[in-house]
Amino acid sequence: MAWLKLTGKALYLMKSSSDRFIDSSSASSSFGSEDELRVSIPLQWFNGRDVPGTLIVNLTSDEPLPVDDSENRQSNQSLNGQVIVLDPGHGEVEAGVNDPGAVNRGLGRTERDEVRKQADLIKAELESKGASVKIVENNTGKSLGQIGSEGAGSNCFISLHLNAFNGDAQGHEVLIDTDGTAKNERLAGLINEELDRQLDIRNRGVKRQGLGVLRGVPRSVPAVLVESFFIDSVRDAGTLDRLIGVSAKAIATGIERFLVG
Numbered sequence: 001m002a003w004l005k006l007t008g009k010a011l012y013l014m015k016s017s018s019d020r021f022i023d024s025s026s027a028s029s030s031f032g033s034e035d036e037l038r039v040s041i042p043l044q045w046f047n048g049r050d051v052p053g054t055l056i057v058n059l060t061s062d063e064p065l066p067v068d069d070s071e072n073r074q075s076n077q078s079l080n081g082q083v084i085v086l087d088p089g090h091g092e093v094e095a096g097v098n099d100p101g102a103v104n105r106g107l108g109r110t111e112r113d114e115v116r117k118q119a120d121l122i123k124a125e126l127e128s129k130g131a132s133v134k135i136v137e138n139n140t141g142k143s144l145g146q147i148g149s150e151g152a153g154s155n156c157f158i159s160l161h162l163n164a165f166n167g168d169a170q171g172h173e174v175l176i177d178t179d180g181t182a183k184n185e186r187l188a189g190l191i192n193e194e195l196d197r198q199l200d201i202r203n204r205g206v207k208r209q210g211l212g213v214l215r216g217v218p219r220s221v222p223a224v225l226v227e228s229f230f231i232d233s234v235r236d237a238g239t240l241d242r243l244i245g246v247s248a249k250a251i252a253t254g255i256e257r258f259l260v261g
């Protein structure tokens with residue numbers, strides 16, 4: 001039976017009778033509270049053979065190493081054969097015209113660059129479970145409809161965005177098209193639920209909105225647009241990095257639950 005190990009950095013799902021971990025969930029400081037750590041226990045840890053039986057807390061020990069890749073692949077290949085298309089939003093919308101999306105001027109960081117990093121993290125997470133992941137690079141002047149059409153033949157299409165408003169609002173939301181299907185709603189609901197479990201920010205819920213990029217996706221392919229948080233309200237670079245990392249993990253988990261469940 002697997003076991004859990006909690007350190008100051010993360011909660012680890014440890015391989016049975018081993019000091020190597022199978023999966024991990026990062027601990028993060030709660031918003032506005034530096035002396036409190038939060039860590040979410042991924043639901044999928046309770047689905048497989050390696051259900052955790054014991055929690056060991058050792059805040060001073062070194063972080064464990066992952067199990068070998070070959071072992072890891074055997075332990076969870078739940079997404080074998082699944083194809084996922086990720087669309088990090090904004091970028092070069094036509095030759096020479098570069099759209100940064102939402103901007104945090106104080107930190108000099110843009111939505112375009114952050115969601116591109118987020119896409120790489122989601123891709124790595126899903127590929128570790130056997131999925132094929134395609135990232136639609138937004139540097140080729142494609143129209144929103146053309147970007148959406150890249151979802152053809154895949155099992156789901158996820159457009160990645162960050163919000164901005166008045167430098168104060170914060171929260172996550174997942175959007176589906178105004179005439180989105182029940183499948184779109186289920187996918188959006190699962191991703192939003194994971195964001196709610198893993199990010200300590202307001203849950204703005206699942207919403208319907210007319211969205212050109214989602215309209216371009218063939219109707220048979222579940223498609224959602226994720227607004228993980230408001231980039232303009234983030235106060236420091238470390239928090240922004242953490243929000244990107246944690247939201248990427250949450251989105252990957254939501255996708256996995258949708259495709260496996």
Ligand SMILES: [Zn+2]
Nearest residue numbers: 089101161162
């Ligand atoms: Zn955007």
